Amino acid sequence: MKKILFVASTLSHIENFHIPYLKEFKEKGYSVHVIGRVNNKSHIPYVDKIIPIEFEKSIFSIKNFYNSIKIRKILKNENYNIVNLHTTLAAFFTRLSVMMLCKKPELIINTVHGYLFDDNIQFIKKATMLSAEKFVKSVTDTIIVMNSIDYNIAKKYNLFKKNIYLIKGMGVNIKNFPSISIEKKLLIRKENNFSYKDFILIYVAEFSKRKNQIFLLNSLKKLIDDGVKDIKLLLLGDGQMLDEMKNYSKKLDINDNVIFTGYTKKTCMYYQLSDVCVSPSRIEGLPFNIVEAMSVGLPIIASDIKGHNDLVKPNENGYLFKYNNINEFCNYIKKLYSDKNLQYIMKIKSSKYAKKYSIDNVLYNTVDIICNEYKSHI
Incomplete structure (x- = not known):
C-alpha cells in the first residue's frame, strides 16, 4: 500500500484545511499519516496514524532541530511514497530531516501558504527565511503556491527542483x-x-x-x-x-x-x-x-x-x-x-x-497535481 504523509505545524491546521484531501487520498488507496503539534482533542477522520511533533515558532529553536532528528527516524521507518508539507517551519525542519536520509521519499511537495520573505518583511528576517528555503531546495521536488507573488518569488529564487504550480488556495466550501x-x-x-x-x-x-x-x-x-x-x-x-x-x-x-x-x-x-x-x-x-x-x-x-x-x-x-x-x-x-x-x-x-x-473547483485539480507529480518521479 502506498503511503502519504501530511505535515503541518499543528494538527488543527490539518483539520481546518486538509480533511477533503485526506479523504481523497484515503479513497485512492493510500495509507494516510499526519504530523503536527497537538493542540486539540478532536478526532481527525481518514487518518491511519497521527504522529505528534511539538514544533515551536522559531527557526532557531533547538527543539525544532531535535524534532528534525525524530522526524528523520519516522521517515526512515515508515518509508513514505509522498510527503506533502504545509506551514513554513514544519516544512523546513521536515526537509532538513529528509536531507539526513540515505534514501529520501519518492516525492517531496512543499505547499506554500505564504512565504515569509516578501517586501513587507524586515531585511534580517527576509534573508534568514530565504536562506533556509534555498538550503533545503535540494530535497524540494515540487512547490505548490497560492498567490501570484509567491509564484514569482519561487521562480525568481529557483526554490524547487522540478516543477511549480499555482492553485486557488486549499478550497472553501x-x-x-x-x-x-x-x-x-x-x-x-x-x-x-x-x-x-x-x-x-x-x-x-x-x-x-x-x-x-x-x-x-x-x-x-x-x-x-x-x-x-x-x-x-x-x-x-x-x-x-x-x-x-x-x-x-x-x-x-x-x-x-x-x-x-x-x-x-x-x-x-x-x-x-x-x-x-x-x-x-x-x-x-x-x-x-x-x-x-x-x-x-x-x-x-x-x-x-x-x-x-x-x-x-x-x-x-x-x-x-x-x-x-x-x-x-x-x-x-x-x-x-x-x-x-x-x-x-x-x-x-x-x-x-x-x-x-470553492473546494469543488480546487480539490481535484490539486490532488491531480500531486498524483501526476508522483507518477513522474517513480
Whole structure:
C-alpha cells in the first residue's frame, strides 16, 4: 500500500484545511499519516496514524532541530511514497530531516501558504527565511503556491527542483457561506441585537501583530471622530493579543462600537449580518476569511499585500489600501458607507469571484497535481 504523509505545524491546521484531501487520498488507496503539534482533542477522520511533533515558532529553536532528528527516524521507518508539507517551519525542519536520509521519499511537495520573505518583511528576517528555503531546495521536488507573488518569488529564487504550480488556495466550501436577501439580513441583525442602521465591519482572524487588529481599532476611532457614529466593528477569533486589544479599545473609548466574539462557530451568521469585510493583515497566503466573506456577498477592503491582491479587484468587489494607511482605509469605508448601490454591485461581484476558489473547483485539480507529480518521479 502506498503511503502519504501530511505535515503541518499543528494538527488543527490539518483539520481546518486538509480533511477533503485526506479523504481523497484515503479513497485512492493510500495509507494516510499526519504530523503536527497537538493542540486539540478532536478526532481527525481518514487518518491511519497521527504522529505528534511539538514544533515551536522559531527557526532557531533547538527543539525544532531535535524534532528534525525524530522526524528523520519516522521517515526512515515508515518509508513514505509522498510527503506533502504545509506551514513554513514544519516544512523546513521536515526537509532538513529528509536531507539526513540515505534514501529520501519518492516525492517531496512543499505547499506554500505564504512565504515569509516578501517586501513587507524586515531585511534580517527576509534573508534568514530565504536562506533556509534555498538550503533545503535540494530535497524540494515540487512547490505548490497560492498567490501570484509567491509564484514569482519561487521562480525568481529557483526554490524547487522540478516543477511549480499555482492553485486557488486549499478550497472553501462556499455552500456553507451563502449570500442572503436584505430581508433575512435584517432579521438576523434583529435577533442579534444589531440595528438596521448599523454599518458593520467584520474581521475574522487570530489576534496577533501579523493580523494587525490594532490598525482597525485606530481606524474606527478616526471614523467615529469624523462623524460615522453608527459604525460597528466585529472582531471574531481569539489569540495572544485578544485581551490587549480589548483594553486598547477601552482606552480609545470605542468599546461600545467594537464587538469581540472570541472563538465562534457562527462565522457565517456574522458575515451575513455585516456590510463590509475588512483585513489589515501584514502578510497572507490566500486567506480563507476573505473568500468566505466574498461567498456571502460582502465587499472587501483589505491591505494591498499578496493573497489579498489575488482576491480583491479594486473598484469591482472592493478596494485595496496601502498597508497601515489609515486615511486611505477610512476613505474607502466612507465611500461604501455612503453608497448603498455601490455596496450592492460589489456584493454581486464578490459572490461571483468566490466560486473560483470553492473546494469543488480546487480539490481535484490539486490532488491531480500531486498524483501526476508522483507518477513522474517513480
